Every structure is written in C-alpha cells, then in structure tokens.
Amino acid sequence: MMAVDGQGRLEKTAVVALKDVSLSYNSNKDDNALEHIDLTLTEGEFVCLLGPSGCGKSTLLKIIAGFISPTAGTAVMDGEPINGADWHRGVVFQQPPLYPWLNVMENVMFGLKMRNIPVHESRRLAEEYIDKVGLREFRHCKPYELSGGMKQRVAIARSLVNKPRVLLMDEPFGALDALTREQMQILVRNIWWDSKCTILFITHDVDEALSLGTRVIVMSKRPGRILRELKTEFTYKISGDNSNRTRYSDQFLELREEVLNLINRQELTYQV
Structure with missing residues (x-):
C-alpha cells in the first residue's frame, strides 16, 4: 500500500513504528x-x-515480535499497540526451534493448524512454501535427518507459510558455514523479492547487512540507541554473476569501512 504526502509524492506505508522506546x-x-x-x-x-554484542538488537526484535513490552515508549503495528505474539509477525531464530517428532511437512503446517486452517488448505500452502525453500524431496524427513542449512530453510518456510506482514530474523545464518550462508542469503533475497514482505534482519556480519538490506541500522553499545541509518541498494544489484563485482565496488567498500568504524569505536569503549 502507498500513501501520498502533501507534495503529491508517493510514500510507503508504515507497518511497524517504535516511538521513544526504552527497556x-x-x-x-x-x-x-x-x-x-x-x-x-x-x-x-x-x-x-x-x-x-550486548547492544540490545535481539531485545528490540523481541519487542516488535510482542514477546516483551517496552518499559517506556510505544510499539505499534498498523497503528495498533503490539500486545503479545501474532502470526502477522513471523520470527526466525539462529537455532531453528523445530519439533523433532514432526517431519518437515508437519513442522511447516503446525502454525496453520493452530490457526484452524483446514487441513487441505494447510497442506497446499505447506507444499508451496517447502517448494520455495527447495526441500520438496525432504518433506517427509525428521529434523535430525537434515543439515543446519536445511533446518533453517524449514524454519523460514514455517514462518512464511502464514504470509506475515513482517518477518523478523535474529542472526538466522550465524551458525552456518560460509558456503551455506551465502546460499541462504540468496534464498532470502529471492523470497523477499517475490513476497514483498517487510523484513528486519539482525546480523553481526557487515557484508551480509550491506548485501541484503535496503536500509542498514547501526546501534550503539548498551544501552542500545540508534547511531546511524544508511540507505543501501546493493541487494538490487547483486545476482549470481555480478555479486563479487558489487561487493568489491568502491561504493560497497567505503560504506563497509564506515559501518565497521562505527561498530569498532563502540566495541573499544568496553575496554576503557
């Protein structure tokens, strides 16, 4: 949805808004x-x-998810206060909390079952999103039969199958090896392009943030405040053949250095 400002320009609709939030x-x-x-x-x-580390990134995500409430300030979604968890805000953690006694299909269908979606519709949606994450041939496997990257794919499908307005991802690729991590970045970028879902993605990896985000937010050391917001467009330019060319461009490297300097200055204050 779009709104028009007083000068006739199109503005994107605010989905989530935090105002003067403290915890x-x-x-x-x-x-x-x-x-x-x-x-x-x-x-x-x-x-x-x-x-x-410790600046409150995950705490901020939990407030938006509705897991905790701020001590001060307001947190709203579509103009309504965020009070508790809601399927409109999907969450993907670093360690995917899959149910070990359920197979891939059953794990992906679980949230739909809790929402009383009819079984035939749940199965259709689950198959659609299992296909999107490339796990069709593993849909009858249990979590212990899957690699770390495959488990994370299941967790992403389980969140997306509910078609949330917002997808919250808390260092989802932090435990993966470099190759799997890059494959998962491509997957999430493609899903975002297709679904038009709003995503908040927490990471410690500056390259990952610049490669995926349309906006990068840098937080201060604890207590966490927003230090800098940077608009980025690298994610639109990156595709299979030109990904390295984009990552090694002067613009990318300059912005990477700026973000690293901001974070490193914060880290150094812990040692003073």
Missing part, C-alpha cells in the same frame, strides 16, 4: 538494554540491524 530489566531503570529508540519499518523494505 529496563529492573524497576530502578538503571539497567537499560535500550534507550529512546525511534524506528519505523515500512511496507516491503529489508532492514538490517547491526551493533556490538
């Missing part, structure tokens, strides 16, 4: 994980979130 883990508010976060996720964008 403290005790009543005295002297152990803040986040402070004064203003963040809007608009329709169809791919936002990558970077920052030093």
Whole structure:
C-alpha cells in the first residue's frame, strides 16, 4: 500500500513504528538494554540491524515480535499497540526451534493448524512454501535427518507459510558455514523479492547487512540507541554473476569501512 504526502509524492506505508522506546530489566531503570529508540519499518523494505554484542538488537526484535513490552515508549503495528505474539509477525531464530517428532511437512503446517486452517488448505500452502525453500524431496524427513542449512530453510518456510506482514530474523545464518550462508542469503533475497514482505534482519556480519538490506541500522553499545541509518541498494544489484563485482565496488567498500568504524569505536569503549 502507498500513501501520498502533501507534495503529491508517493510514500510507503508504515507497518511497524517504535516511538521513544526504552527497556529496563529492573524497576530502578538503571539497567537499560535500550534507550529512546525511534524506528519505523515500512511496507516491503529489508532492514538490517547491526551493533556490538550486548547492544540490545535481539531485545528490540523481541519487542516488535510482542514477546516483551517496552518499559517506556510505544510499539505499534498498523497503528495498533503490539500486545503479545501474532502470526502477522513471523520470527526466525539462529537455532531453528523445530519439533523433532514432526517431519518437515508437519513442522511447516503446525502454525496453520493452530490457526484452524483446514487441513487441505494447510497442506497446499505447506507444499508451496517447502517448494520455495527447495526441500520438496525432504518433506517427509525428521529434523535430525537434515543439515543446519536445511533446518533453517524449514524454519523460514514455517514462518512464511502464514504470509506475515513482517518477518523478523535474529542472526538466522550465524551458525552456518560460509558456503551455506551465502546460499541462504540468496534464498532470502529471492523470497523477499517475490513476497514483498517487510523484513528486519539482525546480523553481526557487515557484508551480509550491506548485501541484503535496503536500509542498514547501526546501534550503539548498551544501552542500545540508534547511531546511524544508511540507505543501501546493493541487494538490487547483486545476482549470481555480478555479486563479487558489487561487493568489491568502491561504493560497497567505503560504506563497509564506515559501518565497521562505527561498530569498532563502540566495541573499544568496553575496554576503557
């Protein structure tokens, strides 16, 4: 959906909006994980979130997911307060929490079953998304029969089968080897292009953030604040044959250096 501003320009619709959000883990508010976060996720964008360890990236994702509530400020989706988890906001974790007693098809269908979607429709949707992640021949396998990358594909299909407005991904490829990680990046980019889903993607990998995101957000050390927001377009330019050419372009390397310097300055303050 699009809106038109006062000057007749098209504006993307805000899906999630955080206003002056803070979160403290005790009543005295002297152990803040986040402070004064203003963040809007608009329709169809791919936002990558970077920052030093412990800066509150996962906490921010949990607030948007509805797993926890902010101590101060507001978190809304489509103008309504976020109160608890909701299938409109799918979540993919670093370690996919698959049910070991269910096979791939049953794991992907599980959320649809909880929503009382008819079995025939659930099966049709599950097959569609299992195909999208390239696991058709493994649909009857149990999780212990799958590699790490394949398990993550199942987790992505299980989230996407509900057709969420927002997909929240918390370092989903952090435990994968380099080759599998690159394959998963291509998969997620293609799914995003096809689905037009809004994605918030947490990563420690600057190259990954710049290669995937349409916007990269850099957070400060704890308590986490937003230090910098960078618009990027590399994900539109990257395809099989030109991916390395894009990653080694002057523009990519300059932006990579800028982001690394921001993060490294934050990391160094821990040692002072």
